[in-house]
Amino acid sequence: MPSQLKRGLAALCCLVFAAGAARADHLYVSNEKDNTVTVVDAATLAIVKTVPVGARPRGLLLAKDRKSLYVCTSDADHIEELDIATLSVTRTLQSGPDPETFALSPDGKTLYVSNEDDNQVSIVDIASGRISDEIPTGVEPEGMVVSPDGKTIVNTSETTSMAHFIDAASHKMIASVLVGSRPRFAAFTKDGGQVWVSSEVGGNVSIIDVASHKVIHTITFAIPGVPAETIQAVGINLSPDGKWGFVALGPANRVAVIDAASFAVKKYLLVGQRVWHMDFSFDGKTLYTANGVSNDMSVIDVGDLKVLKSVPVGHLPWGVVYGP
Amino acid sequence: MVFRALRIALVFAAAVVRPASAADQPPAPASPAATPAATSAASATPIAIVYLALAVKRSLPESYLDQPPADEGLAGAGVALADNNTTGHFTGQDFILDPVVAPDEAGVIAAFRDRLGKGAREFVTDVPASLLLKLADLPDARAATLIDATDADDRLRAEGCRRNVLHVLPSRAMLADSLMQYLVVKSWRRIMLLAGQTADDKLYADAVRRSAKKFQIKIVADKMWSFNPAEQRADTGHFEVNTEVANITQGVDYDLLVVADEEDNFGDELGYRATLARPVAGTQGLVPTAWSRVYDETGATQLQNRFLRAAHRWMTERDYGAWMAVRALGEAAIRTHSGDPAVIGAYLRSPKFELAAFKGERLSFRAWDGQLRQPVLLADSRSLVSISPQPGFLHEFFETDTLGVDQPESTCHLN
Numbered sequence: 001m002p003s004q005l006k007r008g009l010a011a012l013c014c015l016v017f018a019a020g021a022a023r024a025d026h027l028y029v030s031n032e033k034d035n036t037v038t039v040v041d042a043a044t045l046a047i048v049k050t051v052p053v054g055a056r057p058r059g060l061l062l063a064k065d066r067k068s069l070y071v072c073t074s075d076a077d078h079i080e081e082l083d084i085a086t087l088s089v090t091r092t093l094q095s096g097p098d099p100e101t102f103a104l105s106p107d108g109k110t111l112y113v114s115n116e117d118d119n120q121v122s123i124v125d126i127a128s129g130r131i132s133d134e135i136p137t138g139v140e141p142e143g144m145v146v147s148p149d150g151k152t153i154v155n156t157s158e159t160t161s162m163a164h165f166i167d168a169a170s171h172k173m174i175a176s177v178l179v180g181s182r183p184r185f186a187a188f189t190k191d192g193g194q195v196w197v198s199s200e201v202g203g204n205v206s207i208i209d210v211a212s213h214k215v216i217h218t219i220t221f222a223i224p225g226v227p228a229e230t231i232q233a234v235g236i237n238l239s240p241d242g243k244w245g246f247v248a249l250g251p252a253n254r255v256a257v258i259d260a261a262s263f264a265v266k267k268y269l270l271v272g273q274r275v276w277h278m279d280f281s282f283d284g285k286t287l288y289t290a291n292g293v294s295n296d297m298s299v300i301d302v303g304d305l306k307v308l309k310s311v312p313v314g315h316l317p318w319g320v321v322y323g324p
Numbered sequence: 325m326v327f328r329a330l331r332i333a334l335v336f337a338a339a340v341v342r343p344a345s346a347a348d349q350p351p352a353p354a355s356p357a358a359t360p361a362a363t364s365a366a367s368a369t370p371i372a373i374v375y376l377a378l379a380v381k382r383s384l385p386e387s388y389l390d391q392p393p394a395d396e397g398l399a400g401a402g403v404a405l406a407d408n409n410t411t412g413h414f415t416g417q418d419f420i421l422d423p424v425v426a427p428d429e430a431g432v433i434a435a436f437r438d439r440l441g442k443g444a445r446e447f448v449t450d451v452p453a454s455l456l457l458k459l460a461d462l463p464d465a466r467a468a469t470l471i472d473a474t475d476a477d478d479r480l481r482a483e484g485c486r487r488n489v490l491h492v493l494p495s496r497a498m499l500a501d502s503l504m505q506y507l508v509v510k511s512w513r514r515i516m517l518l519a520g521q522t523a524d525d526k527l528y529a530d531a532v533r534r535s536a537k538k539f540q541i542k543i544v545a546d547k548m549w550s551f552n553p554a555e556q557r558a559d560t561g562h563f564e565v566n567t568e569v570a571n572i573t574q575g576v577d578y579d580l581l582v583v584a585d586e587e588d589n590f591g592d593e594l595g596y597r598a599t600l601a602r603p604v605a606g607t608q609g610l611v612p613t614a615w616s617r618v619y620d621e622t623g624a625t626q627l628q629n630r631f632l633r634a635a636h637r638w639m640t641e642r643d644y645g646a647w648m649a650v651r652a653l654g655e656a657a658i659r660t661h662s663g664d665p666a667v668i669g670a671y672l673r674s675p676k677f678e679l680a681a682f683k684g685e686r687l688s689f690r691a692w693d694g695q696l697r698q699p700v701l702l703a704d705s706r707s708l709v710s711i712s713p714q715p716g717f718l719h720e721f722f723e724t725d726t727l728g729v730d731q732p733e734s735t736c737h738l739n
Contacts, residue, residue: 139410140626159407160411181679201680
């Protein structure tokens with residue numbers, strides 16, 4: 001019996017590794033209420049596995065080497081590293097209390113984590129898994145992003161309604177820019193010249209010129225038949241070709257498509273309920289959205305600007321990441 | 325539903341505020357001068373917010389489970405002050421809270437005059453409606469802004485409205501409308517109304533009557549509760565109460581028992597005791613309210629946690645009112661980057677003003693009566709049941725304006 005079990009296990013291992021080598025790309029969705037990450041095959045859109053993780057998983061990031069996924073498990077007060085080959089949690093990293101969202105330095109060595117309950121940003125050294133520094137910021141820090149050159153960190157604070165620009169080398173605050181109420185998410189343009197900041201309660205997107213730290217434009221939204229109060233801007237993804245900005249509008253159940261040059265809203269795409277965070281496929285041709293209330297993921301064709309499909313995932317999906 | 329604290333001396337109150345703000349303030353940022361928002365216009369003098377409260381001794385609530393906190397209201401103001409100052413560090417603005425808790429009306433008026441004389445113009449009030457009007461009508465108060473943090477009196481939003489007064493908590497009309505909209509959605513069209521004997525209970529019951537008519541809910545029985553509250557505290561008092569509730573609810577069929585008991589004298593003793601098995605709503609049971617400890621949506625968890633850490637107890641509706649009032653003043657000062665009372669006052673009333681108060685949407689003041697428009701929670705003691713306005717109650721401008729008195733019906737003339 002024991003030898004049979006051993007043989008069985010060995011066979012299973014080989015199977016897992018074989019599958020790992022041949023597998024297609026996958027989507028990883030954090031389910032805030034289920035304490036799981038749903039893994040979806042990007043080709044078939046079938047669920048491959050539901051991975052148990054720590055309490056209240058929210059922010060997700062793919063490691064630079066694409067071999068693992070970092071998960072903010074907010075109520076567990078740490079970050080978990082999910083190994084993509086085995087689809088299991090292999091390690092935990094320090095994060096400071098209540099980690100919600102985070103950003104990865106371009107060299108892949110550092111995580112910048114917003115600690116929503118503690119008015120600070122924690123800097124985590126990935127190799128050691130330890131916090132190397134903490135930066136005080138505004139009330140309820142939320143959005144985190146690093147500039148393409150890695151020199152500037154931007155953090156948004158929800159009750160303070162600001163985007164804070166922090167020097168990545170000295171950890172000193174360079175500037176704080178007032179934006180719309182309850183800023184949720186920040187995204188750099190590819191050239192690093194602009195930061196787009198979404199405001200959930202303000203229901204708009206502020207475009208900040210990085211050189212002057214000034215808001216140069218505010219994108220507002222109006223959808224016929226949808227009450228203005230339900231238009232709450234959250235996730236932002238700028239298309240790799242620099243042409244489009246996609247903004248998730250929360251309980252308006254839509255993703256706004258914005259011409260990144262003119263800032264004009266071109267289209268509203270109807271997706272699932274309470275859409276928050278999104279991610280592109282590696283080729284930039286497909287966009288995926290996590291819809292918190294309808295418990296599904298929408299698939300958007302970026303070329304046609306059409307919603308192709310919705311895929312049921314776990315309860316209260318918060319974020320989605322495209323990976324191998 | 326709303327019980328007033330046994331308020332104590334100013335010295336204690338001030339002591340409560342300080343640790344609350346210190347605990348939540350981050351260390352000063354490295355170089356606030358480099359912040360683009362911090363221009364030379366940054367106020368060197370701090371922006372003073374005077375918190376004016378009348379110490380009112382009320383009877384203890386019927387349930388011993390919820391003793392009124394001594395620092396109710398003021399503790400919320402303390403957390404909001406810390407929030408203002410965290411942002412203020414980045415904009416080069418400094419806010420201070422000057423709490424005044426006076427034992428009588430004369431004391432509140434004297435303190436108000438004193439602070440006006442010293443140049444203060446931003447006030448947050450926790451006083452009864454009659455006293456609020458005395459303050460607002462003082463000739464010196466014309467240039468001041470008084471944000472009423474705790475009063476739900478509809479008269480203050482009608483004939484009793486004042487140009488220098490704003491209200492942050494929902495009026496009784498808004499509370500009643502929130503409940504009635506929910507009854508429409510549930511198709512619970514027949515209610516029994518049971519009102520206590522205090523003046524505030526009568527106002528609450530009046531609001532329910534008006535709202536029922538507006539939403540075509542039929543009041544099949546409208547009764548007054550006159551049982552002596554002291555008797556139910558006696559040993560075996562529960563027998564008496566049980567019989568009394570069964571008697572008063574006898575011979576009438578209804579979907580929901582709506583209670584008007586703002587001081588918590590009897591409302592908690594109706595459930596399970598009526599003749600028919602019917603739920604209770606109003607000031608007890610399913611309660612329309614601006615804040616509840618069960619509420620954790622749209623980021624509310626952050627405020628609940630922040631308050632719990634600062635005050636070592638749960639946030640009440642009055643604490644939330646004071647928090648909104650101090651935050652509203654802070655928001656106006658920060659957005660205008662000004663400490664000028666005229667600029668702050670004008671911005672508060674402008675369409676640009678928006679308060680993020682954990683309700684998932686921007687809140688603003690109604691131009692016609694100074695009321696903060698907002699969604700209203702419907703919660704029992706253990707769970708959030710719903711949030712009004714209910715889906716389907718539409719409005720040309722703001723769906724939240726389906727709650728309370730809308731502009732065409734308003735009898736407030738602020739000209």
